[in-house]
Each structure stands twice: as structure tokens, then as C-alpha cells.
Amino acid sequence: MPGRSGKAYADWLNARGDAFRSRVQVATLDPFNGYKNAFDDQLEDATAVLDAFHVVKLGTDAVDRCRRRVQEIHGHRGRNNDPLYGIRTTLRAGAENVTDRQWARLQTAFDADERHLPVWLAWSCAQQLRSAYRHERTAEGRTIAEKVIDSFPTCPVPEMAASAGR
Structure with a gap:
């Protein structure tokens, strides 16, 4: 996805729609707080992991x-x-x-x-x-x-x- 910010990640997740987000169980993130914040807002039932x-x-x-x-x-x-x-x-x-x-x-x-x-x-x-x-x-x-x-x-x-x- 273009952009390296929490907002870009949140916008990308939001654009995928509720059906997509509800199927996500685990997401691998890099340790950037913006990604974690977007993850917490958009994928509240999923587990965040670092690779x-x-x-x-x-x-x-x-x-x-x-x-x-x-x-x-x-x-x-x-x-x-x-x-x-x-x-x-x-x-x-x-x-x-x-x-x-x-x-x-x-x-x-x-x-x-x-x-x-x-x-x-x-x-x-x-x-x-x-x-x-x-x-x-x-x-x-x-x-x-x-x-x-x-x-x-x-x-x-x-x-x-x-x-x-x-």
C-alpha cells in the first residue's frame, strides 16, 4: 500500500470493508506505533504479531x-x-x-x-x-x-x- 503512516494503513483497512476486516484473525506488523494504532482501531478482534x-x-x-x-x-x-x-x-x-x-x-x-x-x-x-x-x-x-x-x-x-x- 502507498504511504508509511498509521493513517495510510487505517485508510487501506477501512477501504477493504467490514467483511474483509472481520475475517482477519492475525496480522503481522512492524513495530511502528501508527500501524498498531490503526490495527487496534480497525481490527479490534484480531491478534497483532511481530515477525x-x-x-x-x-x-x-x-x-x-x-x-x-x-x-x-x-x-x-x-x-x-x-x-x-x-x-x-x-x-x-x-x-x-x-x-x-x-x-x-x-x-x-x-x-x-x-x-x-x-x-x-x-x-x-x-x-x-x-x-x-x-x-x-x-x-x-x-x-x-x-x-x-x-x-x-x-x-x-x-x-x-x-x-x-x-
């Missing part, structure tokens, strides 16, 4: 926000020789793809300062989400994902806790 890509992306984005916040304890934005800055791209990778050299760099960065611990915790949470969607048994993967997501509101890492509301 695996967007759930994992939200987790990965939270890790990056956490890394940037914690990096500020050093009094500046990241520089090439800063441990957290040096692992920024590795933090976006799945643990299953991390090489031995990258694991060593991660460990060095996390060990460099105890204040880096929130980044490790955020990355661990995001990795649990990734692994849930890669699980060989869908039902067990779903259980893992729900457990991880349900833990976010009480997570001591503010970026992960904020992800729960998205």
Missing part, C-alpha cells in the same frame, strides 16, 4: 543503544581504540557466526571495565531471542522467545526494558 525479523531487530537495536550509552562513561563517543567501539559490528552478529578472534575481542571489551557489563547482558538477551527463532522445534522456540520478551520489563538494562514496550 521474527522485527523482533530480532528490536533486540539488536537495543544492544546498540546500550553500547552507545555505556561508551559515554569514557567521556567521548567511540574511538577506534575503545573496546566497545571496536566490537560494535560483532554485537550485531549472531553468536553462531562469531569467529574465535571475534569472541576474544568481545571478551576483552567486556573485561576492560566492569561498567561494560550492561552491554554483555543486552547482547546475551538479544542472542536468546535470535536462538529462539532458530530453534529446530517451533513450539519450544516460541516458549523461549516469550520467556525472554516477558523478562524485558524487569531487565536492569534500560534499553532492553524499553524494548518491551515497542
